[in-house]
Amino acid sequence: MQGVVSVFGSRILELHTTRSWDFMGLTLDNGRATPMQLAFGADVIAGILDSGSVWPESESFHEEHGMRPIPSSWKGECEEGENFNPATACNHKLIRAGTARGGGPRAQLAVYKVCWNQKGVGFCSEADIMAAFHDALKDGVHVISASIVRAPPLPPFFKSHADIGSFHAMQLGVTVVFSAGNQNSAPHSSLVQNVSLWSTSEAASSIDRTFPTKIVLDGNLPFMGGSLITTQINGVLADAGSFFQDRICSHDYYNNVNVSASGKVVLCFSNVGLVLSDIAIDAVQNASGLALTFAKPLARQIPDVDAVPTVHVDLQQGTRIWNYLGLAGRRPVSIQIIPGKGVVGKSPAPAVAYFSCRGPSSLSPDILKARVAALIKSIHPDRSPAAIRSALMTTENAASEVILAGGSAKASDPFDVGAGHLNPIKAMDPGQVHDMKTSDYIIFLCNMGNTQNQISLMVRPGTDTTCPHYFTSTSNLNYPAITVSHLQTTTTVKRTVRNVGRNRNTLYYPKIIKPKTSIYVVQGRDYILCDAQTKENIPGEV
CATH class of the missing domain: 3.40.50.200 (Peptidase S8/S53 domain)
Structure with missing residues (x-):
C-alpha cells in the first residue's frame, strides 16, 4: 500500500x-x-x-x-x-x-x-x-x-x-x-x-528525605515507621491471620465469611507469601480495614499515598509488634499511628x-x-x-x-x-x-544483524540505511560509556569529544576508574580542546 x-x-x-x-x-x-x-x-x-x-x-x-x-x-x-x-x-x-x-x-x-x-x-x-x-x-x-x-x-x-x-x-x-x-x-x-x-x-533512586511515622501500642509502647499519612489514626491492631488464610495478605487468601476488618489496623509481612505492599493494600481494603502496618526488608520500598493508610516498618520492628500482639491473647491492643514531618539529610542517599x-x-x-x-x-x-x-x-x-x-x-x-x-x-x-549522528545509529543497527530493509522500517524517508562493507565494533560507537561484552583479548576502543565549555582553551587529563578484573590504558596523558569546533580522538586499550 x-x-x-x-x-x-x-x-x-x-x-x-x-x-x-x-x-x-x-x-x-x-x-x-x-x-x-x-x-x-x-x-x-x-x-x-x-x-x-x-x-x-x-x-x-x-x-x-x-x-x-x-x-x-x-x-x-x-x-x-x-x-x-x-x-x-x-x-x-x-x-x-x-x-x-x-x-x-x-x-x-x-x-x-x-x-x-x-x-x-x-x-x-x-x-x-x-x-x-x-x-x-x-x-x-x-x-x-x-x-x-x-x-x-x-x-x-x-x-x-x-x-x-x-x-x-x-x-x-x-x-x-x-x-x-x-x-x-x-x-x-x-x-x-x-x-x-x-x-x-x-x-x-532515593533522596535524602524520610517521612517518620510513630506507632504507639496500648498508649505506651512506641515504634517508628514511615508513611505519607497526614492525620492520626486510632484503631485496634489485628494480625493478618484473623482475616487471611495462612496469614498471607492477598485477596486470594481472604476469609470473607462474616469476617470484617472494620476499625482494625492489619499487620502484614512481605515475606509471608511473598506479597508486595500493593497486594496487601488491596487485600486490606477489600476486607474493609482501617489501615495497614506493612513489615518488609529494609529499603525495599518507599512510602506512597495509598488507597488504605499504610505505614511501613522493617522486619525487626514488625516482629516485635507481632510478638506483643501474641502475648496480649484475646485482649484488644489499641494502636495509634501518628504522622510526623519530613526529615531531610538524615538517611543514606542516593x-x-x-x-x-x-x-x-x-x-x-x-x-x-x-x-x-x-x-x-x-x-x-x-x-x-x-x-x-x-x-x-x-x-x-x-x-x-x-x-x-x-x-x-x-x-x-x-x-x-x-x-x-x-x-x-x-x-x-x-x-x-560525545556527539553522534544518524549514520552512527545505522552502524549500531547493522551490527545487531538487522538487514537494510529492516532498518528502513525505522527511519525517516530518504535516510541512507546502507550497512558498511567493513565491520565497526559497537564498542567504538561514540557513546559516553565504554562497555565491551565478551572481552577475551586486548581491545582498542576510540572516543571523539568536542569542546562545548565556556573556556576556549582547556586542558583535560583522563582519569581511569576501571573494573578490578581488567586493565585500561589511555593513549596520551592529556589533550587540549580549543573551541567549540575542536574535536579530539582518544584511543584506549582494555
Whole structure:
C-alpha cells in the first residue's frame, strides 16, 4: 500500500508511576540558583506521553512568574477532552492537554494521552504511542518524556513503536527520555526495558528525605515507621491471620465469611507469601480495614499515598509488634499511628531503588545507559539529543560517591546505577560532549544483524540505511560509556569529544576508574580542546 512503511500488531504496554530537585542541586530560590539554571527550561516545549490526566487546579500547571509566550515554533492546539475545558485550563504553561515540580518549571507542557486506567493499572496501546510521537513531532516539541514499557523479552527495534518513534525524534533533533522500568520482583540483571541507543533512559533512586511515622501500642509502647499519612489514626491492631488464610495478605487468601476488618489496623509481612505492599493494600481494603502496618526488608520500598493508610516498618520492628500482639491473647491492643514531618539529610542517599530495573540491556549488552533534558535544551538549543545525553551521563555522580543498591547495603555497580546519579548543575556545563549522528545509529543497527530493509522500517524517508562493507565494533560507537561484552583479548576502543565549555582553551587529563578484573590504558596523558569546533580522538586499550 502506498505510503505504508510497515504493518505489525499493536501491543499493550505498561505505564510507570518534592525535595527530589533540591536534592539534585536544582532550586527555585533565585538567590541560590546558578545563572544558567535561572532559565528554568524557558522556550522549551516538553511533550509528555502518559494517561493525559491533567488537573488544571494543580500548581504544577500554573503559569510561572516571568514565563515567556508560547514559542512560535509550536504548531499544535489545546484540545477538549473528558473533564477538560481548554478555554479555562490551557495557558502559557499547559499548552496541550502532581505536588511535584519538574527540573525546568518554565518549560511549556504538551500532554498526549496514550494510556488508560484499568483496575488501577495504566495500560498503553502501541498504536496510540506511535500516533502520539507523530503528533508531538508535528506540533514542534523539543523534548519528549514517556514512562511506558514492555517487559522482556524485548522485540527487535524495527517492531517497537516506541523505538521507531524515538528514532524519528532523534533525526529531528528532539531528545526522548524513557523510564528504565520498574520490576516488582528482586532486582535481577538484564531487566531494563527501554534500551534504544538513540534515547535516554532514567531509573529510580532515593533522596535524602524520610517521612517518620510513630506507632504507639496500648498508649505506651512506641515504634517508628514511615508513611505519607497526614492525620492520626486510632484503631485496634489485628494480625493478618484473623482475616487471611495462612496469614498471607492477598485477596486470594481472604476469609470473607462474616469476617470484617472494620476499625482494625492489619499487620502484614512481605515475606509471608511473598506479597508486595500493593497486594496487601488491596487485600486490606477489600476486607474493609482501617489501615495497614506493612513489615518488609529494609529499603525495599518507599512510602506512597495509598488507597488504605499504610505505614511501613522493617522486619525487626514488625516482629516485635507481632510478638506483643501474641502475648496480649484475646485482649484488644489499641494502636495509634501518628504522622510526623519530613526529615531531610538524615538517611543514606542516593540509593538505587529496589524496584528499579537493572542492566545490561538484553538486546544490546555493549551499551551502558544513563530529565533535566528540557533545562539543558533551553540553555543550549543547538545541542543534539546525543550531546544532551552525553552531558547528563558524563557529569553524573558515579565515581565521586558511593551509591547504594536498593534492597541491600552493598555499593551499586554500573549495571545497577548506569552512568550514575543525575547532577543537573554540572550537566548544564559539561565541558565536552560525545556527539553522534544518524549514520552512527545505522552502524549500531547493522551490527545487531538487522538487514537494510529492516532498518528502513525505522527511519525517516530518504535516510541512507546502507550497512558498511567493513565491520565497526559497537564498542567504538561514540557513546559516553565504554562497555565491551565478551572481552577475551586486548581491545582498542576510540572516543571523539568536542569542546562545548565556556573556556576556549582547556586542558583535560583522563582519569581511569576501571573494573578490578581488567586493565585500561589511555593513549596520551592529556589533550587540549580549543573551541567549540575542536574535536579530539582518544584511543584506549582494555
